[in-house]
């Protein structure tokens with residue numbers, strides 16, 4: 001999964017003036033901070049150099065994860081969001097991913113770090129019109145009043161603290177009042193402490209008109225954050241569009257975690273910053289898409305890479321009746337043909 005050409009060129013343009021030695025040091029510092037201080041609510045990315053280093057080394061992977069998760073989600077719903085709230089937007093990867101799949105009218109990016117907002121806005125200058133017009137708003141998700149920002153989608157007013165000039169009005173195109181059709185929080189919950197995480201998810205859900213997409217690292221911890229908020233939102237009336245083919249509790253065994261992979265090409269600088277030789281990396285991610293209306297995706301979700309053998313395919317799938325190991329043969333017709341070409345994360349009828 002490649003980042004869009006326009007994003008790549010924007011990054012290359014900004015990199016021309018950057019000190020690559022400093023970028024490498026910033027990248028090492030960020031990795032250390034995420035390893036030792038993630039999940040505490042502390043600020044982890046604060047300087048311009050760290051923001052750029054994040055954009056080079058992580059944005060392609062988070063873009064790929066969100067794009068994959070959103071594509072799978074859209075395959076399961078009838079609605080087509082027109083407004084996007086990107087919560088904890090960082091340098092805007094989720095907005096780029098959404099804009100590549102949807103015909104959006106407006107995008108608002110909430111982010112507490114000035115360095116991330118400023119780089120994200122600069123990168124979007126090279127994007128499609130809706131990204132060029134995106135509102136970048138200083139906001140701490142832990143502080144509680146997302147709905148105030150949600151009103152952006154209703155009356156075009158920016159909150160006083162945005163620090164941004166007023167430009168084009170946001171359209172009133174039938175979006176739910178005060179809510180964004182699509183709310184995405186990608187790779188954000190894992191930075192928060194437990195209380196703030198739950199409070200934030202509750203408020204993101206209140207700000208959601210159609211779909212709330214949460215994407216987390218594909219680790220046991222990332223998955224556990226999704227599992228933690230899943231029951232809470234189901235109790236509040238949410239349904240799950242993807243990846244689960246049901247809106248019940250997650251049937252995954254306690255020593256396992258639901259995650260998927262997307263392959264992301266690495267630039268030369270990316271390889272240097274990550275201290276690796278491989279021309280690509282496999283980004284592991286977990287996600288849950290919550291929706292307001294029950295949806296039609298009642299099939300099976302493939303959880304592991306299918307084992308294709310002569311005349312049969314062995315699959316581990318999540319179904320409405322729990323997780324199953326199944327074998328499809330030629331007798332299964334179209335399902336068998338589809339399964340032979342499928343990868344983990346795909347849906348089967």
Ligand SMILES: C[S@@+](CC[C@H](N)C(=O)[O-])C[C@H]1O[C@@H](n2cnc3c(N)ncnc32)[C@H](O)[C@@H]1O
Pocket residue numbers: 045058059062063087088089090091092093094110111112113116139140141142185186187188191192
């Ligand atoms: C790992 S980055 C992910 C950025 C982006 N969503 C992506 O997928 O690439 C996490 C971002 O969340 C922001 N963040 C963390 N806690 C936040 C909070 N309480 N309020 C607003 N932003 C927050 C951080 O500043 C950082 O930019």
